[in-house]
Amino acid sequence: MLELFHAMMKEEWRIHSTMFGSLSFALFPVMIFGIAFMGAFLVPLMQTTLPAGNLTLILHASYLMLGIMVGGFGLLGNEVMNRRFGQASLLAYSARSLPLKESFIFSNFVVKDTVYYFFLWVLPFGLGYIIASPFIGVSLASALLLLLTLTLAFLFGLCAVFFLSTVYARSRPALWLILLAVVAGGAGLAVVTGTNPALFFPPLLLNHAFTWTNLIGSCAILAILFGVAIALFNPESVGSEKNYRNAFSPLMARLSFLPNPPLAAKDAIDLYRSGSLIGQTLFSFILPLAVIWFFLSLLGPYFPPHGLLFIFAITTGVIASTMYTWVTMFDNFGPYACLPVAVSTLIAGKLTTFTILQLLPAIFIAVVAILSGEIAFLVPAVVLGLAVSFYAVAVMAWLCGLSPNVLVYDVKVLALYLILVGIVIVLFTAAAFANPYFALASLILAVPAWWFVQKAKVRWDAVDPAGF
Amino acid sequence: MTIVLEARNLSKTYGDVQAVNTVSLSVEEGALFGLLGPNGSGKTTMIRMLTGQTRPTGGTATVLGVDVTKDPVGVRSRVGIIPEQETPPSFLTAMEYLRFVAAVRKIPDIETKADWWFDFLDFADKKNVLCKDLSRGTRQKLMFTQAFIHEPALALIDEPLINFDPIMQDLVKEYLAGYVKKGKTIFISTHILEVAEEICSGFAILHKGTLLHTGPVADLTGRGEHLPAFFLSLVRKDHHA
Numbered sequence: 001m002l003e004l005f006h007a008m009m010k011e012e013w014r015i016h017s018t019m020f021g022s023l024s025f026a027l028f029p030v031m032i033f034g035i036a037f038m039g040a041f042l043v044p045l046m047q048t049t050l051p052a053g054n055l056t057l058i059l060h061a062s063y064l065m066l067g068i069m070v071g072g073f074g075l076l077g078n079e080v081m082n083r084r085f086g087q088a089s090l091l092a093y094s095a096r097s098l099p100l101k102e103s104f105i106f107s108n109f110v111v112k113d114t115v116y117y118f119f120l121w122v123l124p125f126g127l128g129y130i131i132a133s134p135f136i137g138v139s140l141a142s143a144l145l146l147l148l149t150l151t152l153a154f155l156f157g158l159c160a161v162f163f164l165s166t167v168y169a170r171s172r173p174a175l176w177l178i179l180l181a182v183v184a185g186g187a188g189l190a191v192v193t194g195t196n197p198a199l200f201f202p203p204l205l206l207n208h209a210f211t212w213t214n215l216i217g218s219c220a221i222l223a224i225l226f227g228v229a230i231a232l233f234n235p236e237s238v239g240s241e242k243n244y245r246n247a248f249s250p251l252m253a254r255l256s257f258l259p260n261p262p263l264a265a266k267d268a269i270d271l272y273r274s275g276s277l278i279g280q281t282l283f284s285f286i287l288p289l290a291v292i293w294f295f296l297s298l299l300g301p302y303f304p305p306h307g308l309l310f311i312f313a314i315t316t317g318v319i320a321s322t323m324y325t326w327v328t329m330f331d332n333f334g335p336y337a338c339l340p341v342a343v344s345t346l347i348a349g350k351l352t353t354f355t356i357l358q359l360l361p362a363i364f365i366a367v368v369a370i371l372s373g374e375i376a377f378l379v380p381a382v383v384l385g386l387a388v389s390f391y392a393v394a395v396m397a398w399l400c401g402l403s404p405n406v407l408v409y410d411v412k413v414l415a416l417y418l419i420l421v422g423i424v425i426v427l428f429t430a431a432a433f434a435n436p437y438f439a440l441a442s443l444i445l446a447v448p449a450w451w452f453v454q455k456a457k458v459r460w461d462a463v464d465p466a467g468f
Numbered sequence: 469m470t471i472v473l474e475a476r477n478l479s480k481t482y483g484d485v486q487a488v489n490t491v492s493l494s495v496e497e498g499a500l501f502g503l504l505g506p507n508g509s510g511k512t513t514m515i516r517m518l519t520g521q522t523r524p525t526g527g528t529a530t531v532l533g534v535d536v537t538k539d540p541v542g543v544r545s546r547v548g549i550i551p552e553q554e555t556p557p558s559f560l561t562a563m564e565y566l567r568f569v570a571a572v573r574k575i576p577d578i579e580t581k582a583d584w585w586f587d588f589l590d591f592a593d594k595k596n597v598l599c600k601d602l603s604r605g606t607r608q609k610l611m612f613t614q615a616f617i618h619e620p621a622l623a624l625i626d627e628p629l630i631n632f633d634p635i636m637q638d639l640v641k642e643y644l645a646g647y648v649k650k651g652k653t654i655f656i657s658t659h660i661l662e663v664a665e666e667i668c669s670g671f672a673i674l675h676k677g678t679l680l681h682t683g684p685v686a687d688l689t690g691r692g693e694h695l696p697a698f699f700l701s702l703v704r705k706d707h708h709a
Contacts, residue, residue: 241601242601243561243596244564244597244598246561246563246564246567247564248560248564248567248568252571261571262571265568269559269560269564270558270559274559334555335557337516337519337551337555338544338548338549338550338611338614339544340541340544341541341544463523464521464522464523
């Protein structure tokens with residue numbers, strides 16, 4: 001167990017560090033530490049408008065979402081499962097050459113992901129806060145408790161996704177049943193107690209009042225979710241030879257109005273047949289946004305009128321921009337290297353598919369606007385969400401080309417992305433808070449977005465296409 | 469004879485590693501030219517540069533009259549390429565992939581042409597199977613098909629017989645020999661010297677990124693020499709130098 005775990009850790013580190021150098025990658029947790037350390041000094045300022053309880057709520061929600069996204073990144077969609085356990089030359093593939101059970105390898109993989117991303121994301125953030133705590137009047141004990149409960153929140157996200165994805169791989173109706181049960185349970189709890197069920201999130205309860213019973217209870221839930229995920233894990237049989245009817249030609253004819261119909265048709269088939277259109281929509285889009293909405297809704301009174309809707313629209317825009325990673329995750333330049341296709345053409349093709357996918361966030365924001373009784377601001381909210389999404393994806397395409405899933409861990413790339421997108425978020429949050437209709441001004445983002453896309457095409461045509 | 473491929477002082481450096489060092493060679497129309505060398509000698513890098521997949525760090529090259537640095541897409545539109553590792557897209561079926569290639573390359577009448585290749589390479593039963601579920605050998609057949617289905621004037625193939633069984637190897641060798649007889653040109657890279665001696669008209673030997681020798685195979689065989697022995701003596705001499 002230990003040997004395999006150790007080797008998997010080394011492998012994961014080398015995958016990342018060989019791509020942009022050990023130093024550059026090693027700086028990634030340092031940057032997270034720096035952000036947390038500096039951010040901690042804003043806590044006293046934020047506490048003047050937000051009660052401390054709500055601040056911990058936001059933090060726990062963020063860590064829950066981080067866990068969901070880390071868990072979802074590697075495990076969702078049949079092909080990603082297949083790639084990680086079937087065709088990729090990783091240790092996870094060693095069940096075929098070593099006398100090891102696939103469930104044993106999977107459990108190692110889960111533990112490895114947990115430990116690896118804990119040290120990459122969770123611990124640096126927690127340490128930043130702990131080290132800043134003496135300067136902001138927070139006791140060491142409560143800072144340590146926060147680190148513990150944030151870790152638990154992260155693990156809840158991670159293991160919930162592992163659990164749900166293994167259920168998804170076994171039976172889709174069972175997944176829907178479980179999700180329905182969770183929603184119904186939350187609603188029932190809200191009716192019975194008259195309290196927002198988010199407040200019953202175990203790590204949050206633990207943070208508010210530490211008891212050993214709560215801690216053991218949280219760990220037990222995590223252990224059950226991990227255990228069931230491992231028990232349910234069923235690697236796909238690689239090499240099954242199912243026959244498929246021709247979907248490419250009719251789809252290409254239907255998409256002939258687009259600039260690159262063959263590329264768009266291929267992307268659509270990739271998304272559909274890999275199962276990732278449903279999987280990603282559910283786990284990387286709807287679930288994180290539902291969690292955010294759930295927690296943000298508690299903060300309504302502390303935002304300006306209509307502010308919640310616009311904060312949510314911006315958040316949706318940022319998360320929607322990651323749909324670019326959905327359409328690039330199955331493709332490197334390899335399959336196109338023998339064809340007369342330039343990298344810039346491929347980027348344009350991926351952005352076209354991305355544009356079609358933006359129907360999802362547009363509908364999502366519109367539904368939220370209607371459900372929250374803010375129908376009057378539906379149009380500015382949708383415009384703001386989409387403008388942020390297109391701007392953020394243009395920045396991503398410029399910084400990462402066809403490899404956003406990988407280059408996000410390059411500290412220089414991530415820092416630049418955060419700055420370029422952060423400035424826009426701050427500007428348009430302020431504008432929307434001042435007057436909801438000012439959000440319509442975000443249409444101006446089309447100009448820098450277009451500029452970044454043009455720059456991306458020139459930039460990535462000029463370098464050797466990456467093999468990842 | 470027309471020169472269809474010409475490299476002048478072509479070089480490629482990856483960081484501190486000199487993968488290809490000022491290589492100059494030319495290939496005439498109608499030749500079946502073999503680029504030979506041990507593993508890591510720079511063969512794949514040469515093919516990648518000649519097909520515009522990688523930019524040279526020095527020198528120039530033209531393929532069918534097109535500069536590989538200035539117009540890499542133009543080069544790839546004129547030639548057929550089989551990369552070292554077969555990479556058809558995972559979620560298209562074999563037939564859909566050929567339709568995709570036809571759409572990108574604007575090849576007419578793809579159904580008839582594809583059916584001919586499915587029969588010729590004996591994988592018609594796999595035409596509607598997803599590429600990710602194909603065996604390595606079948607993927608290689610598919611990649612071979614996509615490289616020749618538009619009958620390019622020049623095909624560049626990295627290890628043409630890798631993953632093929634002996635029967636298929638024989639069939640492919642026969643096809644390549646017939647292809648050049650039609651006036652087309654083939655550029656292969658391989659380290660299987662017996663195959664090179666059997667099918668190539670010209671060859672070049674690359675070692676540690678440097679060109680050691682280039683010339684017609686007939687010159688060697690005319691002197692009673694064999695390509696494998698010649699290759700080994702040259703590479704060993706260079707290795708000890």
